[in-house]
Each structure stands twice: as C-alpha cells, then as structure tokens.
Amino acid sequence: MSALAFDIHGRDGEARTGALTTPRGTIRTPAFMPVGTAASVKAMFPDTVRETGADIILGNTYHLMLRPGAERIARLGGLHDFMNWPGPILTDSGGFQVMSLSKLRKLSEDGVTFQSHIDGSTHLLTPERAVEIQCLLGSDIQMQLDECPPYPCTREEAASAVELSLRWAERSQDAFAKRAAAGHALFGIVQGSIHPDLRERSARALMEMDFPGYAIGGLAVGEGPDLMLETLAQTTPHLPADKPRYLMGVGTPLDIVEAVARGVDMFDCVMPTRSGRHGQAFTWAGKVNLRNAAHADDPGPLDPESPCPAARDYSRAYLHHLVKAGEYLAPMLLTWANVAFYQDLMRAVRAAIQEGRLDELRTRIRVAYG
C-alpha cells in the first residue's frame, strides 16, 4: 500500500542517505522540514524556502483546522495552492498541539475534545477526523492521531498511551484507506516515553500494520538530549530498515546529526524560524545572539561560510540595529539565514554519509553547538 518510494543511496554506520519520492517531488534524506504552522513558514516567502534547499515543509493540522478551517482550504484548492507551495507537505495529526496549546482538553477512547486557543470554540479530534482534515488539506504525508504523554510520566501512563496510540493507528489506517488520494501516505507514530520495552512494543506493533513510514514521537519533550538519544538508539533498530523514519519536533543542529547517526531520516522543528524571530542565528561557528551589543559595530557578515544572501550580504552591525529597532527585516533576514543554515547542514549531512565521514561532521557540530 506504500505510496512512497524510499531509496537508500548510502550508509555510514546506522546513518542512511537517500531519497523519498512523492508525486509532488523528491525529498532528499536526511531531510529537515521547515515548519509552516498556519500555512506560512513564518517571515519567509515560499519561493525563498524552496531556494534554501527545502524539499518538503510541515503544516500543523491543529492550527489549520481552527483557522482558516480545513473545509475552507479544500474549497480553495488545498493547502499547496492556498499557500503557494507546490512541493510535498507533511502534516501532523493535531494531537500534540491540542495537548500543548488548547484548553479544557478531555481524552477518551474516541478521541480528544478541546477548546480552541483562538476563540474558545469546542472541537473533537478523532483518528478519523484527523485523517479527514489531512485529506482536505491535501497533505502528501499524514500522521496518525496519537497520544503523546507528558515527560515525566509513570510507566503505566506511558504504556497506556502506547496502547491507545496503536488502536488509533488502526482506526487512522482504516480511515485513510477509505478516503486518501492516490500517492498520499500515512505514517504510524512510535510512543513509549523513555522505556525501551514500550518503544519496542510500539514499533513492532506498528510494523505489523505495514506503514510506508514511521514517526518517533514523545521525544524532545523535556527528557534532555542524552536520554533522547539513548531512547532513540533503542527504538530505531525495531523499525524496518527500508522505510523512512521521522523524529518529530527535533531539534538543535547537534540533536540532528546525533539522531542521523542513530538512523533517523526526517526532522522538523520550529527552532530555526522561532530563533530568527528572537534575534538568534545559527551559523557554522555556532549560535549568535544579534541582540548582543558586541555586534553593534561589527562590519562582518553573519556567516561567511553560508551560501545564503541574508548571512552574507548584511553586516552583524546592521542585523543588530534591525533587531534593536524592531524592524520586520530582522526576523525576515534571520529566519532566512537560519532556514538556509539548517538546509546547508542537511546537505553536509547527506554528503558526509555518502562519503563515510559522518563522525567528522558530528565532531564539527559538537565543537560549534555542544
């Protein structure tokens, strides 16, 4: 039933590089997906996102179902036309944002009832409705609705979330089979908190359902990078070697190269975009806070190693000025530079795997970001 062709072109230890082919285009892996929460990668034109090298972006079901509404987007031709992004789009199920953003949540076997953070209206999200919304959006890669327990949680809570998520995985798959368009795909999501046996149980049960790809959820939720990477290393071996693996919501440049080394193929995170709106930049020499007065008279560019005009054609002094003056151009330039850095990092990751020198790149990133 897989709608995606996943070809692995090279390996370095557990890391893999290759290509995931969708009807809307090919995604080079490992891939980083910029986050386009409310049908926009914040402070960027879609053309510019593409030019940084992003093959795919992520949209948030929770935000889009509330505003402007999935049915409205469908009437307007789907999310790709709506936001003028012709390439592949992955959407989450909305479950994670329901738990982190909405109010008065109530979880049941059926799904989750919640109040909108925008206008207080009440909504029910079920596995079937999450698939329906993602179909209305025209998502190329959908996510099943899952329960992502908070960290820390009891083992019983983690186990219960695994079982509920598995039952929802089946319901999602049934709903998807009934209504999804050809060429679209649905990923299952592995839960299990930091418990290796629960992660194994979750991964194996999903694998039996034969998804075209597997997401790893419930990490980077407060457990810290060491425990995250340890749990990840205990999870990926239980997933099929020939299917893409997506670590949800991760992460820093160091998180990414370390997760790649543990067999992950896809990432998303608000970090490059959100940091850009807060005056922070990612460079090959590490993170730079442009608010810092040390930059006020610095004529040098943000990152001489970057291929991005935003990082090359403006001085740090100017970027500092824009941040201090609250100019729109500050988030515009810094978000652009950050998204470009993340794509440049992924290009370097793919080349390093192909050439068997990922360890060298991991060391470089640890020096800059460790």
Next chain:
Amino acid sequence: MSALAFDIHGRDGEARTGALTTPRGTIRTPAFMPVGTAASVKAMFPDTVRETGADIILGNTYHLMLRPGAERIARLGGLHDFMNWPGPILTDSGGFQVMSLSKLRKLSEDGVTFQSHIDGSTHLLTPERAVEIQCLLGSDIQMQLDECPPYPCTREEAASAVELSLRWAERSQDAFAKRAAAGHALFGIVQGSIHPDLRERSARALMEMDFPGYAIGGLAVGEGPDLMLETLAQTTPHLPADKPRYLMGVGTPLDIVEAVARGVDMFDCVMPTRSGRHGQAFTWAGKVNLRNAAHADDPGPLDPESPCPAARDYSRAYLHHLVKAGEYLAPMLLTWANVAFYQDLMRAVRAAIQEGRLDELRTRIRVAYG
C-alpha cells in the same frame, strides 16, 4: 554648483517627465521614493524594493541620528553599505520628525533642541548638524533643516517659519559647501502654509540661492487635498522650470497624479508601506482592506493587473487568512504589493506624460481612488 543633471524628456500641460542623474544612478521622474525610515523599507528586502522599479529611497535623519547614530553608520561605510542599497538615497533633515515624534522641543534661531522618543536623551539639531549628519550618512540628496509650522497656524507663524527657514537655508548651503562630497546635492524647502504670497516669497528667495532642486514642505499636514492642490498650483510656477521639484510626504495615488499635473517631479510617503502593515492594499481598482471577511473565500488574486508576484500569485483568501492570523507574511506580501503598485503607477504616469494622455490617467485614478 548643481551635482544633479535634470533632463526633461516630455511634457503634458504643467507635468514633466525626465531623468535626474546622480553618481549612484538615474532617477526616472516623476518618481516615488519608498520610505526607509530606520535604514530599512519596512518588511521588504532591498533587492525587492529595487525590483519593483524604485530608483531611489528615502532615509530619515531623525531616526538614524538616534539609532544607530550617524557617526556609527559613517564608520560602517555609510548608509548605502549599511542597508545594502547601492542606489541613490534622499534624506530629510530630521526637522519634521522632531516636531512630530520627539518630546520637549525648543525652537530657537540656532536650531531645535529635543528629547529622543527612544531613550529620552537630549539632542540639538542645527542647520549645520543636519548637513553634517546627512554627510555622515552619505546621502545623495540632502534636505535643509526647515521649520514646518503646524496646520492651521496664524499667518504670522507661517511668515516667521518662512523667514527662519530661509536663514537656515543659507546656513545649510554654507555648511554643505564646506563638507559635502562631490556628486551630492542639497535641496531648499519652500514653506508658507496655505498663503500664496508667502509661498511665492519662499520660492523666489530660495531660487536666488540657486539650489539644484526644490522641495515643497508644509503640505499634506491637515489642510486637505483641495487646499493642498490649490497651494501647490500657486507655488510651482515660482520655481525654476529646469530644476526638480519634490513634494514632501505625499501621498495617495490621487494626490500624486494631481500633483504631477501641477508640475511635481518627486514624492515620498509612508502610505504604501504603512498600509501594508495594516492589511490594506493599493490596486488599480482601488484600495482593498484584506481584514474584511468578504475576502475569506475569495480565490482571486489581489490585483490581476499588477506585475508583482505578491499581487498575482496569492489569493485574497490567503492574504485575509495571513492578516487575521497575524503572520509576518501578511505585511511582507502587502507591503511588496503596495510598493510595486506605487512604482507601477509612476511608470504609468511617466508614459502618460510622454504620450500626452495624463488627463486620461487622472480620470482613471479618480474613479479608483476619488
């Protein structure tokens, strides 16, 4: 002493079209200068401003002297390098913003003392310091410090402002002669409120000082479009026919075509950029408020007649969504569309003058904006 070559290529009634040549490039006239207050045309990349057809932008001496400081910009290579805009820049003298933005102002023969609206620090702006700052910025076209009286004001206040501005014009010219770089120019500013005889007195006295260009100040300050155009028609005949005329801070599309018909060559206004940040768009069919719920399901583009991608490649429904969601992309797209519309308007104005059909264009703009 003129550093500018001004060539008139065509006339239609009082209207003229031509080119103003500076060492940094040619300005096609009539010209509209997008406003780059704090070293940025808000929410636009400089490349994009250029691509809309803008030959010159405006910078605000008041804002730049306070933050990041004129001496700092000079150390960093001047305003052009600082903001990555290689084309011509016109700067105002700071006087108008001192009166509209700063606190605790005190006007004397020497100049104006004021407190910064940013940090409350005290500053003195004299005709000599205004020239010095504009030299530090590297401005291609400077403005003299003038006194712009409020509207309404007594005839005595208007007359006093004319005389003080004339004395300051002489001091500005002296200071400019001492320190300005070759190729730079200083404009005198005509004042006189709505009094034709004061306007004539101001224009004739400035003309005797032989400036390379003449600004018309103190209009569009509350007197309304009719009185503005009437005063303008009583002013331009007293200015030299072979020198550029710049109507400061104007205006709407209708103001512009009507002022062009009265012999004005240069304009600046925050309207296209500010409106873009408030969800309003200028189109060939008139002003559009994207906040309006009527656009929520409109699949059509903002302006099918526009050559600008922002006005053509996104639906009104999407723009409405971005405005409602408070996305950065809303001001980015709407500012771009508006600045592009203003440049498109100026292209149409120049062509209409050349072809002797400015009246036709005035009628069209009156239908859309009257």
